Amino acid sequence: MSDTKSPKWYDSVWLGRYFAAQDILRREAPDRLEEFEQAMRVFRCPADYRVKVARGLFDDERLGQVKEIIRSIPRDVYWLDEVQQFGRLVVRDWPQFHALQETLVDVVSEMAGEPVEPSANFLSLYTHRGVCEPHLDAPSAKWTLDLCIDQSEPWPIHFSQIVDWPGPEFDPGEDWREEIKQDPALRFRSEVLMPGDALLFTGPNQWHYRDAISLAGGKPHCDLLFLHFVPVGTTELAQPENWARIFDLPQLGSLGIPPRVRLNRL
Numbered sequence: 546m547s548d549t550k551s552p553k554w555y556d557s558v559w560l561g562r563y564f565a566a567q568d569i570l571r572r573e574a575p576d577r578l579e580e581f582e583q584a585m586r587v588f589r590c591p592a593d594y595r596v597k598v599a600r601g602l603f604d605d606e607r608l609g610q611v612k613e614i615i616r617s618i619p620r621d622v623y624w625l626d627e628v629q630q631f632g633r634l635v636v637r638d639w640p641q642f643h644a645l646q647e648t649l650v651d652v653v654s655e656m657a658g659e660p661v662e663p664s665a666n667f668l669s670l671y672t673h674r675g676v677c678e679p680h681l682d683a684p685s686a687k688w689t690l691d692l693c694i695d696q697s698e699p700w701p702i703h704f705s706q707i708v709d710w711p712g713p714e715f716d717p718g719e720d721w722r723e724e725i726k727q728d729p730a731l732r733f734r735s736e737v738l739m740p741g742d743a744l745l746f747t748g749p750n751q752w753h754y755r756d757a758i759s760l761a762g763g764k765p766h767c768d769l770l771f772l773h774f775v776p777v778g779t780t781e782l783a784q785p786e787n788w789a790r791i792f793d794l795p796q797l798g799s800l801g802i803p804p805r806v807r808l809n810r811l
């Protein structure tokens with residue numbers, strides 16, 4: 546299916562599917578549009594949510610266990626498809642991180658202010674080319690617990706206030722990265738993590754970015770573990786390929802997002 550209406554940032558494909566679904570329903574089942582939009586509001590967030598930082602969430606022993614898991618991951622499991630855009634090597638949905646994620650459900654539910662369930666996770670090993678341009682996440686990452694494992698230097702991450710999802714008309718122009726970063730209405734605030742610290746943010750509902758990693762010191766790097774959570778019972782709803790079945794609307798049957806393709810191996 547065409548992505549002509551998709552916005553242009555990382556993870557924006559989902560929002561393009563959401564717009565496409567709205568278009569289809571307006572055309573073919575207008576009496577179901579409100580129900581669909583109402584169901585998707587579960588992935589939005591109250592406007593007064595603020596990023597929560599949990600200092601020392603992982604003590605040295607627990608952090609050591611995470612590092613041990615990382616050392617045990619075979620090199621051919623790493624994905625290279627984000628080296629160019631982010632300067633990072635990625636491991637997606639490693640089973641031991643799923644197990645770790647399960648142990649954090651209560652903590653994250655408390656921080657999020659709603660009961661959550663794990664959706665996905667990925668380990669992100671940023672290199673000297675590390676950078677993360679402004680973007681919004683897909684709702685399968687309504688909540689992300691960002692755990693700092695190791696780093697050469699503290700590396701700020703910047704978060705906007707809670708925003709409405711941009712509509713199909715949203716067009717910040719060619720220089721959209723800087724337009725977003727400099728927009729005073731977004732009221733970006735910065736956070737810095739040290740190893741063992743974690744923070745919880747809502748990626749579909751607040752812009753976030755990291756500028757280029759500092760090249761100071763020795764070997765520039767930042768090892769982060771991203772654990773994604775969704776409201777309890779919404780894992781399937783977050784995936785457009787399930788909408789036709791969930792809503793019993795065959796018209797939405799063409800909206801699946803192709804799985805990421807592992808382009809390269811180490």
Ligand SMILES: [Fe+2]
Pocket residue numbers: 680681682748753
């Ligand atoms: Fe993100």
